[in-house]
Amino acid sequence: MQLLKRLIFGLIIMNIPAACVIFFGFTVSGIVNYAVFILLLGYYFISDKTKTNTWLLVIGITYYLISSFTYAFETNFFIFTSLKFMVIVLCGYELIKKISKEELYYFLIIAVLSIGVHAAFFTSDFGRYSGFYLNPNVAGFVCISGFGLTYGLKSIRLKLLGQFIFSLMGFLTFSRTFIVLWIFLNLLSIRISFKNIRIFAIGFGILVTMTFIDQLVGLDSPRFKQLMAIANNEQVSTSELNEASRTETWARFYDIIYEKPIFGNGYGTFQGTEYDGYHGVHNTYLLLIGEAGVIPFLLFISYLIYLLYNSFMLFNKAPNLLMQSVALSVFLLANHNFFNFYYITFIAMWIQYQINNHKKHLNPN
DSSP states (O other), rough: OHHHHHHHHHHHTTTHHHHHHHHHHHHHHHHHHHHHHHHHHHHHSSOOOOOOOOHHHHHHHHHHHHHHOOSSOHHHHHHHHHHHHHHHHHHHHHHHHOOOOOHHHHHHHHHHHHHHHHHOOOOOOTTTOGGGSSSHEEEEHHHHHHHGGGGGOOHHHHHHHHHHHHHHEEEEEEEHHHHHEEEHHHHHHHTTTTGGGHHHHHHHHHHHHHHHHHHHHHHOOOOHHHHHHHHTTTOOHHHHHTTHHHHHHTTTTHHHHHSTTTTSSSSTTTTSSSGTTTOOOOOHHHHHHHHHHHHHHHHHHHHHHHHHHHHHHHHTTOHHHHHHHHHHHTTTTOOOOOTHEEEHHHHHHHHHHHHHHHHHSSSSS
16 A cells, blocks of 8 residues: 555655656557556545545535636547646545655655756756756745755754755746745744855756756856846846736736626636637636636635634644645635646645645644
């Protein structure tokens, strides 16, 4: 069971099925993807069952049900996609309960090191790196989630090693969301201990390391040049920093949301299709209200408030949970793939279960 658990978890949290598209093609990727769900279903049926994840089941059912009212694309795809999410929530939640902090830490370390391999051996004109995650912004989220997790570890060596690796790999994604969250979480860590201010010294070491990498292989990233300019107190073009900003992307969808705020415009309309000019809304909150209306939107907001409030109450006992909850909530402002990037769903469920587990031990009755 331990081997099966780690195999399934590793395949999902490291985004292996999607990464297989790049290395082996769509056929192998499809086979691995089907294998993951078969193994997950098998694990669920042979494992001991405990409390179901009511939160995400209700959110998922509400979102897919209401968005299906005006769904105008291929029906089989919609049914298959919605069923996959339900399997992840129902079966994956049982698996996630068995994943310790240390196991999550090691899997995330291995996963994000692929970003370094990407930067060192597969430099591109795009100048941003993502490893197994294929998307630099999503890779940045995985890095910041791992960074927050380190504050829940007892081992000082593992904590410092993780903070350096997650920080360096996160900066290599050149995700603006990662950088903002990295600074915020470091400031928040001072609330734990003033000694944590040393992480800013690690940040300086990371900039030196990135400069060395740039000289060795050439990062070839406009954002790296902007970052170094800021570090050297040089003037940076505001237009460059705001280029392709998320606020501009969101603004394209406001009128569409206002037209149908109650039941939305239907599944897929905010995810990068012909309907929206293939851009996508890049915001999970706007995706929910735009595709399925106000009900799943309010449910999802309530879910995140639950995570944030309870992790805040547990901050002294488990500071990593608040840091990971903040990272998740802010990241979803810039990404609309909560329902189909399952490693994001897994991280959310892991935070949720850890909160519930702590609450149960604090209030056993």
